[in-house]
Amino acid sequence: MTDQQLIYALALQHVPKIGATTAKKLINHCGSAEAVLKEKASTLLKIDGIGTITIQGLFDKIHLEEAEHELKFIRDNNIITHYYTEDTYPERLKHCIDGPIVLFQSGNINIKQQRIISIVGTRKITTSGVAFCEKLVETLAEFNPIIVSGFAYGTDITAQRAAVKHNLQTIGCLAHGLNQIYPKVHKKYVAEIENHGGFYTDFWSSDNFDRNNFLKRNRIIAGLSEATIVIESAEKGGSLVTADIANSYNREVFAVPGRTTDSQSIGCNNLIKFQKAHLLSNPLDVPYMLNWELEIDKKPAVQQQLFVELEPDEKIIYNFLKDNNREMLDVIAIKCKMPTYKIAGILLNMELKGLVRPLPGKLFEVI
Structure with a gap:
């Protein structure tokens, strides 16, 4: 992707009222982000689902100006970009309708590997939660999966540090631009994470830090992976949002059960109770359910109907x-x-x- 193409893609991404889903619809109709920003408003309004409110401010020059500033940051800091139609863009995320049109990366991520799982959970992880999380990663290490999480306190950093310990690739999905790290105390882990993978985000260096960003980035955590595992969660929490998103993407979800009296197990127990997640009591349940090692006995061939008409x-x-x-x-x-x-x-x-x-x-x- 040339710098000019990237600038127009960034400019479109910068328009407040146009999210990833709408941006893709416009690009698919016009052929490119540049074509969208050079198209007549009257033509865009003929596209199904596109109204005056949607394209309000679309042609404001500020978007191209800010895109040029962000491109400078990208080039000055050796940030890797992935456009949603490029081969380097994560394959599973391509299939998510709300996946970002431009994804930013730092580190040495090799996303071509097929076995990718997300591990999420409460920031107030218990001792038993830590033990299960570490045992889970240790057990799965022989299958060499990529471990995805949010680089936050508690479950996230536990899972990602365990991945590093067992020499697995790990990806931290950030809720802010690559010009900062939150929480700041985790800066000491950045180098080892980048040496064993790296970070993804769709936020710019100029984006304000906002708690709602964490919910937005959860779609990337869920979208990258074939399965999302919730270690512990209170009755409400961001990891439950990630599980819901994973379900909406038709991905597998696992939840570790706990005692009904434990506040940090209520969310997981509810996921299982309402059949939104598989019960995960043994780390080996994961490779079994994902068919990583399952050897299916060959059954006698079923005689197919002759002359079956196929659509x-x-x-x-x-x-x-x-x-x-x-x-x-x-x-x-x-x-x-x-x-x-x-x-x-x-x-x-x-x-x-x-x-x-x-x-x-x-x-x-x-x-």
């Missing part, structure tokens, strides 16, 4: 699975270039036709 989209999915043996729902959606919700419905119809079968970890294979 065009069914043919695409069937041929993909036939060539790839078995694959995760999200990956099928990405490779077949269809939204997840549509893929899920088509796979159900194919299952009823006796063409595919579901496996643990949201995997599917041809029968």
